[in-house]
Amino acid sequence: MVRGSRKIDENLFDAEQKILQAALNDITSGKYGDSELLPRYQLMVSSYQKLLRLTRKIFRISDNQGQVLQRHQSEIQNLLDNANQGFLTFGRDLKVDQQYSAECTRIFGKKIAGLPINELLAQGDTHTQDELAGRFEQVFIGSKDLAQLELQQFRKTFQINEQDVRVECKLIAQADEQDDRTLIMMILTDITDRIKAEQQIRFLSYHDKLTGLYNRAHVEAVLPDLENRESLPLSIIMADMNGLKLVNDVFGHQQGDLLLIALAQVLKKSCRQTDVIARWGGDEFLILLPRTDKYACLKICERIREACDKVVDYAIPLSAALGMATKENEGAHPAELFSIAENRMYSDKLKRSSEVRKDIIATMEKMLHDRCLESKKQSQRIEQLAGCFLNYLGFDQDSSEKLQMSQLARLHDIGKVALPQEILTKPEPLTPSEQDILQNHSDIGYRLAQSIGERAVADLILAVHERWDGTGYPFGINGEQIPFLARVFAIIETYVGLTYEQTGNLVIDEKPALQVIKAGIGRQFDPLLVKQFIEFMNR
Amino acid sequence: MESLHIEKTKSTPAIYFDTDNHKLSIEGQSYPENAFKFYEPLFNWLDKYLQQEQQVVIEIYFHMPYINTSSSKCVMMLLEKLEDAYKAGKKVVVHWYYDAENETALECAEEFKEDLVLPFEITPVEAEK
Numbered sequence: 001m002v003r004g005s006r007k008i009d010e011n012l013f014d015a016e017q018k019i020l021q022a023a024l025n026d027i028t029s030g031k032y033g034d035s036e037l038l039p040r041y042q043l044m045v046s047s048y049q050k051l052l053r054l055t056r057k058i059f060r061i062s063d064n065q066g067q068v069l070q071r072h073q074s075e076i077q078n079l080l081d082n083a084n085q086g087f088l089t090f091g092r093d094l095k096v097d098q099q100y101s102a103e104c105t106r107i108f109g110k111k112i113a114g115l116p117i118n119e120l121l122a123q124g125d126t127h128t129q130d131e132l133a134g135r136f137e138q139v140f141i142g143s144k145d146l147a148q149l150e151l152q153q154f155r156k157t158f159q160i161n162e163q164d165v166r167v168e169c170k171l172i173a174q175a176d177e178q179d180d181r182t183l184i185m186m187i188l189t190d191i192t193d194r195i196k197a198e199q200q201i202r203f204l205s206y207h208d209k210l211t212g213l214y215n216r217a218h219v220e221a222v223l224p225d226l227e228n229r230e231s232l233p234l235s236i237i238m239a240d241m242n243g244l245k246l247v248n249d250v251f252g253h254q255q256g257d258l259l260l261i262a263l264a265q266v267l268k269k270s271c272r273q274t275d276v277i278a279r280w281g282g283d284e285f286l287i288l289l290p291r292t293d294k295y296a297c298l299k300i301c302e303r304i305r306e307a308c309d310k311v312v313d314y315a316i317p318l319s320a321a322l323g324m325a326t327k328e329n330e331g332a333h334p335a336e337l338f339s340i341a342e343n344r345m346y347s348d349k350l351k352r353s354s355e356v357r358k359d360i361i362a363t364m365e366k367m368l369h370d371r372c373l374e375s376k377k378q379s380q381r382i383e384q385l386a387g388c389f390l391n392y393l394g395f396d397q398d399s400s401e402k403l404q405m406s407q408l409a410r411l412h413d414i415g416k417v418a419l420p421q422e423i424l425t426k427p428e429p430l431t432p433s434e435q436d437i438l439q440n441h442s443d444i445g446y447r448l449a450q451s452i453g454e455r456a457v458a459d460l461i462l463a464v465h466e467r468w469d470g471t472g473y474p475f476g477i478n479g480e481q482i483p484f485l486a487r488v489f490a491i492i493e494t495y496v497g498l499t500y501e502q503t504g505n506l507v508i509d510e511k512p513a514l515q516v517i518k519a520g521i522g523r524q525f526d527p528l529l530v531k532q533f534i535e536f537m538n539r
Numbered sequence: 540m541e542s543l544h545i546e547k548t549k550s551t552p553a554i555y556f557d558t559d560n561h562k563l564s565i566e567g568q569s570y571p572e573n574a575f576k577f578y579e580p581l582f583n584w585l586d587k588y589l590q591q592e593q594q595v596v597i598e599i600y601f602h603m604p605y606i607n608t609s610s611s612k613c614v615m616m617l618l619e620k621l622e623d624a625y626k627a628g629k630k631v632v633v634h635w636y637y638d639a640e641n642e643t644a645l646e647c648a649e650e651f652k653e654d655l656v657l658p659f660e661i662t663p664v665e666a667e668k
Contacts, residue, residue, distance in 0.1 A: 053654065054612070057611075057615065057650050057653065058611045058612060060646075060650055061611050061650050061651075062608050062611070064643040064647055065605055065606070065643065065647065067643065068605075068641060068644075
């Protein structure tokens with residue numbers, strides 16, 4: 001067995017060993033054989049030899065044990081320091097003992113050995129400091145059972161250096177005649193993150209994450225409280241945001257979310273502190289207005305509408321259909337109130353739908369003309385010429401075809417509003433991937449027209465870039481598979497584009513323009529329609 | 540011969556003598572404030588016992604890791620008495636037990652055994668938790 005300590009102590013007692021050796025040499029040399037002190041000298045040398053052997057042994061044993069103790073201590077300290085909990089002990093003087101875990105230093109922000117625990121916990125609050133001192137004193141003077149009971153109930157959260165720290169205590173009775181101390185062991189747990197997480201969970205349980213408004217669960221929780229006499233008259237407002245589906249479909253859900261947040265802000269601004277504003281469903285909101293009669297409720301509805309009108313810079317004008325109901329006295333069930341408000345909201349939506357649609361189209365058109373350099377005049381020219389051509393083909397002035405053509409002239413490029421500006425205004429030829437993005441506009445235009453209820457026009461928007469020979473987009477359909485009005489539109493749009501710049505200047509004369517159209521027969525255009533168009537133009 | 544029985548404390552071992560089997564056991568930790576004062580009655584008792592009896596079995600189990608330095612000296616004094624008795628022709632056996640999990644406990648036991656000629660057995664036992 002290799003013994004590290006044994007190797008060390010060979011040198012440790014070198015001096016003593018030399019003295020011993022010299023004395024032994026003295027005895028064996030025979031030089032002092034006559035001395036009367038020799039027997040006592042011999043006894044002393046033998047005793048010294050024994051003592052030296054014993055001392056060496058004890059040193060080795062002690063060193064060995066010291067190493068083990070050191071290792072034990074470091075193992076225990078490791079356990080304590082990595083437990084993410086603060087462990088400390090203190091006696092009746094309330095001063096923290098020398099050994100405590102590293103988490104204590106972190107929590108208190110300093111070394112705490114010898115500092116009074118009541119002051120550490122109270123953080124400068126002298127009332128708490130005294131209260132704690134009194135309480136711990138009771139523990140130390142009381143019977144062990146009572147003290148244990150007292151400490152079991154001592155479970156408190158303290159604010160220490162802006163952390164929430166839960167403190168638990170345990171009584172340690174040291175049954176030892178040498179060290180007869182009763183100690184309190186304190187376990188400190190930093191629960192700041194847990195409390196934050198719990199608050200977040202509580203918040204999310206009763207709030208809508210996107211808008212920060214209350215959610216349905218909160219309304220259901222507070223509704224019973226609002227049914228009492230003190231809350232009467234109780235009014236409610238149901239709000240349904242207009243155009244959310246359109247914005248989601250055309251501009252993406254991120255824009256839709258922004259619009260929802262904008263409406264939430266409008267509702268908050270228009271209501272009072274005491275009102276409960278909640279997101280009820282996807283695009284529906286609910287407001288509970290305690291102690292509010294129908295006149296006050298109407299006023300709030302007005303405020304909401306006015307505030308919506310003031311909101312600009314979003315994909316579509318912010319608006320919501322509103323329905324309200326008021327409960328004047330006890331008895332009426334909340335479900336009835338909700339149902340009345342909901343019905344009124346739907347009739348409001350219906351009543352204002354064409355107005356809302358008109359607003360949305362106008363905003364889109366404006367955006368198109370502002371962003372995409374698409375001239376309003378160009379659309380008007382197409383609308384005018386297509387109208388006349390349809391008359392020539394025998395369609396009545398107020399036929400549905402003429403109406404659709406007029407819509408198509410206005411909305412055929414509406415999908416471009418959702419495309420990146422740099423692609424729309426790029427002076428150089430587009431790359432193939434940019435071409436793909438650009439061609440996507442007919443698809444977006446289709447969805448947009450669908451969303452505002454213009455289904456027939458939506459189909460036409462999707463078809464205006466198809467070609468007679470089937471090489472167009474998005475589906476590559478050909479001949480008469482292409483809707484009739486889309487075929488007409490393709491000719492008119494090309495002709496207007498050839499003859500007028502966006503700025504309105506004449507580019508080429510009618511005759512060469514018609515030649516270009518003619519050249520497209522059977523490839524881009526319907527041969528019969530081109531023939532009729534040339535006849536119409538030459539008329 | 541009067542029996543010997545000293546209760547165990549947190550810092551001192553239990554000492555018990557089984558007269559039927561001539562067996563003296565010392566078991567526990569040993570770090571009394573005054574080791575000589577603690578072991579002195581045992582020394583005196585053992586001196587008397589060895590004068591009268593011809594045999595003794597000593598079982599020693601110190602719960603390591605710690606016996607203090609003074610206790611070590613006292614244990615060596617105890618072993619020296621036994622060694623002298625053995626050399627004088629008495630039947631003396633020492634059984635030294637140590638915690639199997641603690642490798643230095645074996646080294647310590649071997650230190651105690653060193654230089655002795657009496658029968659000295661060292662046996663590992665499962666450590667107390």
